Amino acid sequence: MISTKIQSVIRDIHDFPKPGIVFKDVTPIFKDAGLCLEIVDAFADQLSGLEIDVVAGVESRGFLFGLMLAAKLNVPFVPVRKPGKLPFSIVKKSYELEYGSATIEMHTDAIEPGNRVLVHDDLLATGGTAVAASELIQELGGVVAGYAFVINLDFLKGSERLREFSPNIVSLASY
């Protein structure tokens, strides 16, 4: 099972980046090319039937599978970036996440009005990041078609915050 494979390689780092946080280190996944391809295939399988025009991946860990998944689905990839990185005109949103606060930005021409956008990130924790990305997508006239996460920290109940945007929430491994 893909969930077992993912869980067998990611590792817990205690008290990173702050005391009390158990950080899920996903970097070992990227050392296993076969597992990366399996992850993209599993996303594509579980998203089949969903109309997706664009994949939006959140910097930085959401870039890694985001572009692979967009290529697999044969749709554009657009980056959701940390502040000050995007050169064209932008919309931005500040939010709280599991271990602090942050701001994300998107280009104003990243998506066309009416586009159905899949939000991808490596990990769903409190949902703060994915909610902020969803709000930016809506501000640009897009529709959140669904979400794809490698890992869901289910005990933080992030998915409950996402259902108001879309009920289509795929995650490959949960804790």
Ligand SMILES: O=P(O)(O)OC[C@H]1O[C@H](OP(=O)(O)OP(=O)(O)O)[C@H](O)[C@@H]1O
């Ligand atoms: O559900 P939340 O509580 O919002 O947390 C999830 C977010 O936290 C991590 O990103 P981080 O901001 O650490 O950035 P990184 O991807 O650049 O490491 C992760 O990649 C998600 O984007």
Ligand SMILES: Nc1ncnc2[nH]cnc12
């Ligand atoms: N516990 C955690 N591990 C890895 N990334 C995270 N992003 C938010 N919470 C996280």
